[in-house]
Amino acid sequence: MIQKSILDALQKIVGPRHLLVQKEDMLTYSYDAAVLDPVMPAAAVMPEKTDQLGEIIALCRKYRIPLTVRGSGTNLSGGTIPEASGIVVLTGRLNKIIEINAEDMYTVVEPGVVTAILAAEVEKQGLFYPPDPGSMAVSTLGGNVAENAGGLRGLKYGVTKDYVMGLQFFDAQGNQVKTGSRTVKCATGYNLTGLMVGSEGTLGVLEQITLKLIPAPRHRQAMVAVYDTIEAASETVAGIISSRILPATLEILDNFTIRAVEDFSKAGLPTDAAALLLIEVDGHPAVVAEEAEQVKALCLKMGARSIDQAKDDAQRDKIWAARRAALSALAQLKPTLVLEDATVPRSRIPDMVRALQRIGQKYRIDIGTFGHAGDGNLHPTILTDRRNKEEFLRVEQAIEEIFDVALSMGGTLSGEHGTGIAKAPFLEKEAGYSSILFSRQLRAALDPDHILNPGKITGV
Amino acid sequence: MADMKELANLVKELEDQLVTCIRCGMCQSVCPLFEQTRKEADVARGKLALLTGLMENMFTDPDGVNERLNRCLLCGSCAANCPSGVNVVEIFIKARAILAEYKGLSPAKKLIFRQLLAHPGRFDALVDWAGRFQGLFTRPDVNAQGTSCARLVSPLLSNRHFMPLSTTAFHKTLPEKGVTTPGSGPKAAIFIGCLIDKIFPNVARASLKVLSHHGVPVVIPLGQGCCGIPSLASGDRDSFTRLVDHNLALFEKHDFDVLVTACATCTSTIKKLWPSVYKNPSPGMQKKLTALSEKTMDINQFLVDQVGIDPIETGLEEEKKEIVTYHDPCHLKKSLGVADQPRKVIRAAGCRLEEMAGSDKCCGMGGSFNIYHYDLSSAIGTLKEHNIEATGCTTVTTGCPACMMQISDMLGKAGSPIRVRHPMELYAQALDKKNLPNHP
Numbered sequence: 001m002i003q004k005s006i007l008d009a010l011q012k013i014v015g016p017r018h019l020l021v022q023k024e025d026m027l028t029y030s031y032d033a034a035v036l037d038p039v040m041p042a043a044a045v046m047p048e049k050t051d052q053l054g055e056i057i058a059l060c061r062k063y064r065i066p067l068t069v070r071g072s073g074t075n076l077s078g079g080t081i082p083e084a085s086g087i088v089v090l091t092g093r094l095n096k097i098i099e100i101n102a103e104d105m106y107t108v109v110e111p112g113v114v115t116a117i118l119a120a121e122v123e124k125q126g127l128f129y130p131p132d133p134g135s136m137a138v139s140t141l142g143g144n145v146a147e148n149a150g151g152l153r154g155l156k157y158g159v160t161k162d163y164v165m166g167l168q169f170f171d172a173q174g175n176q177v178k179t180g181s182r183t184v185k186c187a188t189g190y191n192l193t194g195l196m197v198g199s200e201g202t203l204g205v206l207e208q209i210t211l212k213l214i215p216a217p218r219h220r221q222a223m224v225a226v227y228d229t230i231e232a233a234s235e236t237v238a239g240i241i242s243s244r245i246l247p248a249t250l251e252i253l254d255n256f257t258i259r260a261v262e263d264f265s266k267a268g269l270p271t272d273a274a275a276l277l278l279i280e281v282d283g284h285p286a287v288v289a290e291e292a293e294q295v296k297a298l299c300l301k302m303g304a305r306s307i308d309q310a311k312d313d314a315q316r317d318k319i320w321a322a323r324r325a326a327l328s329a330l331a332q333l334k335p336t337l338v339l340e341d342a343t344v345p346r347s348r349i350p351d352m353v354r355a356l357q358r359i360g361q362k363y364r365i366d367i368g369t370f371g372h373a374g375d376g377n378l379h380p381t382i383l384t385d386r387r388n389k390e391e392f393l394r395v396e397q398a399i400e401e402i403f404d405v406a407l408s409m410g411g412t413l414s415g416e417h418g419t420g421i422a423k424a425p426f427l428e429k430e431a432g433y434s435s436i437l438f439s440r441q442l443r444a445a446l447d448p449d450h451i452l453n454p455g456k457i458t459g460v
Numbered sequence: 461m462a463d464m465k466e467l468a469n470l471v472k473e474l475e476d477q478l479v480t481c482i483r484c485g486m487c488q489s490v491c492p493l494f495e496q497t498r499k500e501a502d503v504a505r506g507k508l509a510l511l512t513g514l515m516e517n518m519f520t521d522p523d524g525v526n527e528r529l530n531r532c533l534l535c536g537s538c539a540a541n542c543p544s545g546v547n548v549v550e551i552f553i554k555a556r557a558i559l560a561e562y563k564g565l566s567p568a569k570k571l572i573f574r575q576l577l578a579h580p581g582r583f584d585a586l587v588d589w590a591g592r593f594q595g596l597f598t599r600p601d602v603n604a605q606g607t608s609c610a611r612l613v614s615p616l617l618s619n620r621h622f623m624p625l626s627t628t629a630f631h632k633t634l635p636e637k638g639v640t641t642p643g644s645g646p647k648a649a650i651f652i653g654c655l656i657d658k659i660f661p662n663v664a665r666a667s668l669k670v671l672s673h674h675g676v677p678v679v680i681p682l683g684q685g686c687c688g689i690p691s692l693a694s695g696d697r698d699s700f701t702r703l704v705d706h707n708l709a710l711f712e713k714h715d716f717d718v719l720v721t722a723c724a725t726c727t728s729t730i731k732k733l734w735p736s737v738y739k740n741p742s743p744g745m746q747k748k749l750t751a752l753s754e755k756t757m758d759i760n761q762f763l764v765d766q767v768g769i770d771p772i773e774t775g776l777e778e779e780k781k782e783i784v785t786y787h788d789p790c791h792l793k794k795s796l797g798v799a800d801q802p803r804k805v806i807r808a809a810g811c812r813l814e815e816m817a818g819s820d821k822c823c824g825m826g827g828s829f830n831i832y833h834y835d836l837s838s839a840i841g842t843l844k845e846h847n848i849e850a851t852g853c854t855t856v857t858t859g860c861p862a863c864m865m866q867i868s869d870m871l872g873k874a875g876s877p878i879r880v881r882h883p884m885e886l887y888a889q890a891l892d893k894k895n896l897p898n899h900p
Contacts, residue, residue, distance in 0.1 A: 020499075022524055023518075023519065023524065024501060024510055024513075024519070024524035024525055024528055025499075025500075025501055027509055027510060027513045027518065028499075028500035028501045028505075028506035028509055028510065029500060030509075031483055031509065032483065032485075033482070033483050033484050033485060046498065046499075072485055072488055073483075073485055073500065074484065074485045090498070092498030092499075093498055095498075114489075116489070135484070135485070135486070137486060137489040138485050138486055138488040138489045264543060264545070325543045327484065327543070328482065328484055328486065328542070328543025328544045329543055329544075331480075331482040331484070331543065331544040332480070332543075332544050332545045335479040335480065336479075336482075337482050385479075387479075
């Protein structure tokens, strides 16, 4: 519970319609897309102007109220699950695209702008914002930056962190901090931008984001390679990378996923295939044509049953729409879906695929595997029913083993979903205790009252 | 009022459907209401979480959940785009019924649904009476949409530009025994629908004309009742079930191959909700409901897919043709997947179809949503109005009389000269112009 006087003060900042305290509304801000226990906050506020953010933080600081910022709540590691005594700050109304500068190729946005909306606006000017997380139709750029979101194009174009040129944020005192610049180069001050990206709302609250844009590729060619064994498909992934071709996208789908996706999307995927590789090369038309031929030859040489090229944009869009539907299509099969994103160096993809199959058998659980094979970021997706306690225990054991295997291959617990609550207990395995201690000390220095999204990343 | 534990048990009926939502949040990208408010309780994911909360007995009273559940257009955009396949509309309709049965209907709704709508004869008589006296309280606008507005400042009517009741309902213009026209091929029964009967009788006349022109044998039984969606949207499953009984008994007396309607909402209700929400059907009843559902079809779909139409020769070059745009009713495209057929009808009528941006975005009507949340309904409708105007059309068409009302209101308020018509009206008008005879 929060004292009435504090609620009155919050109401003064955002206006009566944009302070929510009823239990029903609190329930709707108690979860995100991660499979974790919900926690209802004490209040939620929906500011309309970014300077209200600073006032809200200052108030929280004064009364030591925890605050969690929430965009569209699509987080997969529990980063937006609030504290019971805390407030949720909603960025839904902070959704202005402040500037798209085509000459200098950057854009400045408020944190609540939806990723797909920015991507479409930018495209109208012949420019390109590559990071495309699976949830981009709803996810916000503030959330993307806070989680360092990835996507399908990571292999060639990188992830969110590679596009953040500068930030304006409020620190735990409610003071405004500026970092980075609109220039391509910037060598002043600490690289706070780098520190803030992926900090999951634990170091400050984003106010404005300056993002790098690049020229849109002139040509794209999508292909679907069909395999009779998942081993051959995963060997091909390693083969493509080692032959120095960098596709924009290189995705793998196992049979389990193919069937679920086809059932939902009717995109014409071969449901009898053991695995598919969805590949897209882009760039100058001549280069695209040459690389597409090389990729095709390589796939066939490494055991593809067949490989088809998208004939037009409509066909290409259908392939990627089908891929984007993978997560939710799998979700149709069982009530609970646990999506992991343990990532390995890309040459280890064949080993990882084998390990996942072994773990699925060992714990007698259904694991669908798809993901960004080209950048080493697979999405083993476990289908279960959380209400079945005995099975869910096996699921948790399997997840821990997936983590161990990924780390043993020199990988990481999370390629793009973030640490949040879900992976915080395992972070020590990856980074060691002294790294966590360092992070905790950093956090304590910047936020001595522990008001900024407590419990995420560092555990406390 | 029974205790909350009992309510929790009632909601448990929905558990298997509720658990299919994985909280991915993709519904936020298509919900017209969420676009306006950005509040989680306004989007499907939030409402499904609230129902789960009710099931887990988290609340001390059901009012907060009930109020939020009713803030929904039931447009089904979320369901149509839900990769997990959550049957959102059916869940919400059933939940509204569970809550209404638990709480009891409000006295006003009881009067309207139980005493009026569920008795088609009584309802027709009242509307007939109201149609004759409506001029006392409202005055017609002189505009292309033919709307009216309040003569005096009225809190009930606000600044609406609403479609007046027709002075004579369609069914009153028919012979007492109903209509049976000769012809060959599949025989079509017409389900008129309240809004077409009482506000847009011209749509029914046009439909009859078009079917007759193509030699389709038609039967229109008299004494038809409402399809039941208004009752259902308010959670009154009893009145809904009575209306279904009434209509089913009426149509059973006639022999036909297809049940066609020119109202997207009626079609979707008969096809999807009659078989799934009817209260405690016997196995025999369930069979009848399913059989009728399979026979029911939107009139554009019937005309294009089963009858087959050729473009009416107007002799006009493409640039000289009237520019017409088309709004996809949610209950046609998202619920039934009917989108190409009305467009074919419009082109066949000799018009140039100019697509608007977001043609399948909800118009914001949502039946009683428009009554209880007029400000939000108008905000959503205004987006539609802008998109319509941007096409440079002179007529906007849509396959649903409820959308026609909403769009007329929006265009009327904006002072736009754009007319609002049903595709059947355009097609019938084109037949008239060419003086094409009926060939039964």
